[in-house]
Amino acid sequence: MKSRTDQAATRQARSREAGQSLVETALFVPIMLIAVLVTADLGRACYAAIEVADAARAGVQYGAQSVVTAADTSGMQTAAKNDAADLSALNVSATSFCACVDGSQVNCITGTCSSGTPGTYVQVTTSTTFTPLIDYPGLPSSIPLGDTAVMRVQ
Secondary structure: OOOHHHHHHHHHHHHHHHHHHHHHHHHHHHHHHHHHHHHHHHHHHHHHHHHHHHHHHHHHHHHOOOHHHHOOHHHHHHHHHHHOOOOOOOEEEEEEEEEOOOOOEEOOOOOOEOOEOOEEEEEEEEEEEEOOOOOOOOOOOOEEEEEEEEEEOO
């Protein structure tokens, strides 16, 4: 059986260990919360970048279906915005143009290419601004995101 002094020493050691655990927890929790917040912001930024790129692809795929849809710039813009419905401030621009195999652009009606007839292409450009949950030191308070997709009309 333990004597009273042994019991008192054991209680005092447990008390010190509990205090040490409390200090460790107080130091660890804020660091973990910051890590979780940074991870969430990084995930949000990646998600927004993927949405912007996918929206550009959706718009250009709509426009590349035929010559009729290639002329429908508002339809391409609508397709892009519908694909990125989660992004409220998505800017979309759509154009169609004709180009030769070497990449030089020509007039769609009167243009000619040395290597055959020019092809019709559609281009959709999407952009938005990502704002992190908090301002991080050394990083901008907003990050511009954008993508451009080009596809030849079928």
